[in-house]
Amino acid sequence: MRLVRLVRLVRLVRLVRLHVASRRVPAAAALIAGCAVALRVALSRRFDASGVLQLALIFEAACAAVIAVTSASPFGDCERTAARWLPFLRLTTVLALTALGAGALAAAGTGAHLAGGALGVLRNLTGLVGLGLLGALAAGGGLAWIGPIAYLVVGTYALWRGPVLTTPWLWPARAPHDLGAAVYAGLVFAGGLVAITVRGARDPAGQ
C-alpha cells in the first residue's frame, strides 16, 4: 500500500516537473528573484511619497506579468484532450509563483520603506496577477503581460504626486488595510484563477 502511494507520488512529482518546465517556470522564478533584487536596490535611494508607491507598483506589475505569461501552453489541443490533471497543474503553478512573487518582493522591502508593506504587496500582486490571467483567457498566454502593464500605466498616473484617483479598483492608491481595495483585488485574482484553472489560456491562432 505504501509502495503504491510512493509510486503515485513519484509520478505526480515527475508530471509537475515536466509541466513546470514546459511553462518556463524556472525562468519565471529567476525573473521574479531579479525583480526583488532590483526593488531592494531601488529602495536604497530616496523617493517622495508618490514615488515610493509608484516604485512598488512597477515591480509588482513586472512580477505579475511574468507570472501571467507562464499560463501559456505550448501544447495546444494535444494537452486539452489529456486533461484530468491539467486544472490542478495550472492552479498549482499560478499559486506557487504568486506566493513566490509576494514573498520575494516583501522580503526585498524588509527594513526599507516599501509602500504598503507586505500586506500591500500581497494585495497589489494578486490583483495584478488576476488581471494577467483574465488577459490570458481572452488574448492568449503570450499576451498576458498586457493587463498588468496597462494597469501599471493607469496606476502610475493615479499615484502621480499623491493619489489623484482613489477608486478601490486602484489598489495601490489605497491604504494596505483598506477592505474595499482588498476585496476588489481579491475578486479579480479569484476570477482569473478560476478562469485559468478551468479553461486555460487561449491558444494562439493556428493551434
Added chain:
Amino acid sequence: MNVEITRVTRRFGRTMAVRGITLTAGPGVLGLLGPNGAGKTTLLRMMATVVPPSSGRMRLLDRDPGLYRPRQEIRRRLGYLPQSLGYYPGFTIGEFVEYFALLKEVPPARMRTAVSAAIERVELGDQAKARLRTLSGGMLRRVGIAQAIVNEPDLLLLDEPTAGLDPEQRVAFRALLRDLGQHATVVVSTHLVEDVGAACARVALMDRGTIVYTGTPAELTARGVGHSSGDAPLERGYSAVLAAARS
C-alpha cells in the same frame, strides 16, 4: 461502435463548418478525405472533445462526451494528433511522450515500456534523448504520432499525420496504421488519397461540411471508371464523387 455521430453540426460565428453529419465507426481504419475547408479538422476536433458540437448527438467509446466524467474517461482512452502539433522545444522526445503518458494516466508499471514502445513504433528509438528543437518537420510529426499512441488508445484520431513525412516513412506509417486498426478505431484525416488506398478499410469523403460518400476504397475507385480527372484510379473516384456532389 466506438464512434456514433448523429446529425452533428458545428458553427463558428456565421460559418457552418460541419452540417448535420451522421457517421459510425467500429474498430479499423477510417479515412476522412476531402478538399481543404471541407470540415475534416473540425469534425476530428469534435471527436477529440476539443470543441463541442453546436447541435446533434455524439457518443464516443459508448460514452457521452458532453458530460464531465464520461468525457474524462473518453480522453483517457483517446489518442489525438492535431493538424498543428504544439510542443515545448526544450523537451527531449522521451520527455514529450512521457508527459502525455502521465497526463493520460498510463499505469505506473507500464509507463517506461509504453513510452519507449511508442517511440520505437515511429522509428525514433535511437533519438529518444534528442531535443525537439533539433528535429526536422517529419520527425516532429512522428513524435506527435508517438504521443497519440502512447496510451494504446481505443480511439485514435490523426489529422494529416503524413504531412512532412518522406515516402519511406509514409510506407512505414501506413503499416503502423493497419496494425493499430486491428484493435482500435483509427480515424485519419488527409487529402492524400494514396494513404487512404493503402491503409484504410473504409473511407468517408467530405465536402463543404457534409459527408458526400462512405464506402471502401475499392468502391470509391469503381466510382471513377470513365472519369478523366485524376492520375490514379482512386483519385479519379475521388474527383468523380466530388463532381457529382457539387453538380
